[in-house]
Amino acid sequence: xxxxxxxxxxxxxxxxxxxxxxxxxxxxxxxxxxxxxxxxxxxxxxxxxxxxxxxxxxxxxxxxxxxxxxxxxxxxxxxxxxxxxxxxxxxxxxxxxxxxxxxxxxxxxxxxxxxxxxxxxxxxxxxxxxxxxxxxxxxxxxxxxxxxxxxxxxxxxxxxxxxxxxxxxxxxxxxxxxxxxxxxxxxxxxxxxxxxxxxxxxxxxxxxxxxxxxxxxxxxxxxxxxxxxxxxxxxxxxxxxxxxxxxxxxxxxxxxxxxxxxxxxxxxxxxxxxxxx
Amino acid sequence: xxxxxxxxxxxxxxxxxxxxxxxxxxxxxxxxxxxxxxxxxxxxxxxxxxxxxxxxxxxxxxxxxxxxxxxxxxxxxxxxxxxxxxxxxxxxxxxxxxxxxxxxxxxxxxxxxxxxxxxxxxxxxxxxxxxxxxxxxxxxxxxxxxxxxxxxxxxxxxxxxxxxxxxxxxxxxxxxxxxxxxxxxxxxxxxxxxxxxxxxxxxxxxxxxxxxxxxxxxxxxxxxxxxxxxxxxxxxxxxxxxxxxxxxxxxxxxxxxxxxxxxxxxxxxxxxxxxxx
Numbered sequence: 056x057x058x059x060x061x062x063x064x065x066x067x068x069x070x071x072x073x074x075x076x077x078x079x080x081x082x083x084x085x086x087x088x089x090x091x092x093x094x095x096x097x098x099x100x101x102x103x104x105x106x107x108x109x110x111x112x113x114x115x116x117x118x119x120x121x122x123x124x125x126x127x128x129x130x131x132x133x134x135x136x137x138x139x140x141x142x143x144x145x146x147x148x149x150x151x152x153x154x155x156x157x158x159x160x161x162x163x164x165x166x167x168x169x170x171x172x173x174x175x176x177x178x179x180x181x182x183x184x185x186x187x188x189x190x191x192x193x194x195x196x197x198x199x200x201x202x203x204x205x206x207x208x209x210x211x212x213x214x215x216x217x218x219x220x221x222x223x224x225x226x227x228x229x230x231x232x233x234x235x236x237x238x239x240x241x242x243x244x245x246x247x248x249x250x251x252x253x254x255x256x257x258x259x260x261x262x263x264x265x266x267x268x269x270x271x272x273x274x275x276x277x278x279x280x281x282x283x284x285x286x287x288x289x290x291x292x293x294x295x296x297x298x299x300x301x302x303x304x305x306x307x308x309x310x311x312x313x314x315x316x317x318x319x320x321x322x323x324x325x326x327x328x329x330x331x332x
Numbered sequence: 333x334x335x336x337x338x339x340x341x342x343x344x345x346x347x348x349x350x351x352x353x354x355x356x357x358x359x360x361x362x363x364x365x366x367x368x369x370x371x372x373x374x375x376x377x378x379x380x381x382x383x384x385x386x387x388x389x390x391x392x393x394x395x396x397x398x399x400x401x402x403x404x405x406x407x408x409x410x411x412x413x414x415x416x417x418x419x420x421x422x423x424x425x426x427x428x429x430x431x432x433x434x435x436x437x438x439x440x441x442x443x444x445x446x447x448x449x450x451x452x453x454x455x456x457x458x459x460x461x462x463x464x465x466x467x468x469x470x471x472x473x474x475x476x477x478x479x480x481x482x483x484x485x486x487x488x489x490x491x492x493x494x495x496x497x498x499x500x501x502x503x504x505x506x507x508x509x510x511x512x513x514x515x516x517x518x519x520x521x522x523x524x525x526x527x528x529x530x531x532x533x534x535x536x537x538x539x540x541x542x543x544x545x546x547x548x549x550x551x552x553x554x555x556x557x558x559x560x561x562x563x564x565x566x567x568x569x570x571x572x573x574x575x576x577x578x579x580x581x582x583x584x585x586x587x588x589x590x591x592x593x594x595x596x597x598x599x600x601x602x603x604x605x606x607x608x609x
Contacts, residue, residue, distance in 0.1 A: 063438070071593070072590075072592045072593050072595075072596035072597075073596060074355075074505075074592050074596060075355050075356055075359045077609070078351075078352050078355050078356070079352055079355070079356045079426060081609045082352045082406065083427065083430050083431065083434060084434075086408070086427075086431060086434075086442035086443050086444065086445070087434070087438055087440055087442055087443070088443050088445075089440055090438055090440060094609070096596070096599075096600075096606075097600075098596045098597070098600055099596075099597070099600070123437070125434075125437060125438075129359065131363070145433075145437045147430055147433065147434070149356060150360065150363075152429060153360050153424055154360065154363060156422075156424065157360060157361075157363075157364070157402070157424070160400070160402060160422045161340070161364055161367055161402075163364055163366055163367060165363035165364055166363050166364070166365050167363065168363070168365075181590065182549075182552070184497065184591065185494075185497060185549075186552075188496065188497045188500065192469075192472075192496070195469075217462075219465065219469070220461065220462060220465045220504065223465065223500050223504060224504060227497065227500060227501060227504065227591065228351075272459075272462075275459070275463075313349075313458065314461065314504065315349045315351050316348070316349050318349075319349035319350060319351060319373070319375045319376075320349075320375070320376070322373075323373075323374075323375055323376070329373075332354070332358045332371070
């Protein structure tokens with residue numbers, strides 16, 4: 056064969072969940088669109104035996120790919136990172152690279168404790184997130200509006216524009232209380248803010264979406280229904296966007312946004328600080 | 333005043349959501365437990381005007397704290413990062429630090445496209461996550477077990493041991509289909525695997541929790557109920573753990589684990605690959 060294009064194997068190796076390593080690593084790799092990556096996360100590498108196992112997996116990938124695997128690590132323990140460093144992988148060590156300069160900047164030694172990132176830092180943080188998730192579930196999709204006074208955000212918009220996943224993301228990641236209310240056909244027929252939402256107008260954020268996109272999302276849910284038809288979607292989006300403008304409700308178009316982008320933008324606009332990291 | 337301990341202000345600055353910068357930055361800062369940090373995320377810094385605004389906020393924090401703020405960035409555009417570099421912040425540039433070495437390792441130039449990390453990379457990925465979230469919601473808490481054949485994971489355990497947030501996390505972050513079933517009092521009285529779960533035994537993962545911890549979580553939900561009482565919690569946990577052992581159901585104790593850790597551990601044990609990044 057003249058030219059063999061092999062996938063490049065990538066390892067995210069951590070003494071914790073591997074989520075931080077995978078996030079930054081993957082995000083760097085998105086800058087190399089022409090390369091295909093096979094991504095493998097190895098969490099809980101917190102002793103010598105597991106480090107040797109990880110090293111063996113890198114070795115295997117190297118033998119198979121005939122190319123040096125990329126290895127992104129968040130490892131606190133230097134004995135463990137030394138074992139990974141002896142592998143045939145090209146190692147990008149996210150902690151070691153920055154801990155030294157940070158120690159200098161802060162004039163404090165780092166604690167070198169494992170598992171602080173996504174560990175259960177304290178019961179309080181855990182309960183904040185759990186309570187926020189429970190709140191989001193109990194106040195999803197207009198099923199309940201008795202607790203809207205406790206909301207940080209009340210998302211409004213047409214059905215299937217991204218409200219539910221955004222509320223869950225705000226709860227899980229930021230510990231924020233997010234309720235949502237989908238405008239019903241009835242609301243849209245006589246488009247105004249439902250009475251029970253009036254007292255909370257300062258917490259309302261609108262989501263909207265391109266009608267074609269909405270139709271295709273609804274199509275997956277209820278194929279060939281009026282609900283999923285393009286004229287219906289166009290009508291709803293048009294009415295709801297007019298309402299947002301008329302009532303000066305801050306809104307954003309989710310058509311080309313990811314859940315993370317919608318959530319980050321809402322937090323930025325509201326000025327509300329996330330409750331947990 | 334002899335000694336003034338000021339909080340250190342920290343900025344996470346990005347042309348995207350800022351989530352990657354905040355994740356790695358915060359995770360590095362957890363290694364400095366003796367310092368108190370005031371963390372601020374500035375997303376969408378994608379033009380010169382916004383970069384100058386961000387620079388002004390760093391300047392203000394510097395004037396206020398009388399200490400150099402820490403600045404963690406994920407910025408693709410070098411004109412923008414140059415503006416931030418001129419601020420009085422101590423800048424830790426996550427992209428610039430690694431993109432060069434990665435280009436060398438891959439022998440490919442990076443694309444320098446903004447917003448690829450948490451952007452809506454494609455409709456397919458978005459739909460995988462949304463469908464997984466819908467699945468988790470429709471198959472939460474035993475409300476439905478007609479779709480268990482489509483599950484990647486079916487989490488079982490006592491009520492309030494962490495099943496729901498774990499399922500939502502698996503859906504939102506990994507695009508995995510996770511259902512859950514809480515053992516009811518009736519199940520526990522005659523502890524065995526409910527019949528409708530038998531065909532899916534290879535997908536069952538147990539969660540358990542320390543009885544004292546469980547009682548305090550339940551106490552927040554239904555204060556002073558039998559449900560939240562310590563003897564009841566002890567009984568349920570004991571019976572359910574025995575079932576896990578007897579039936580060889582892989583299980584983990586969530587008492588000291590975060591949602592991320594539970595999710596990462598389940599993925600690791602199952603060998604199932606995440607569907608999205």
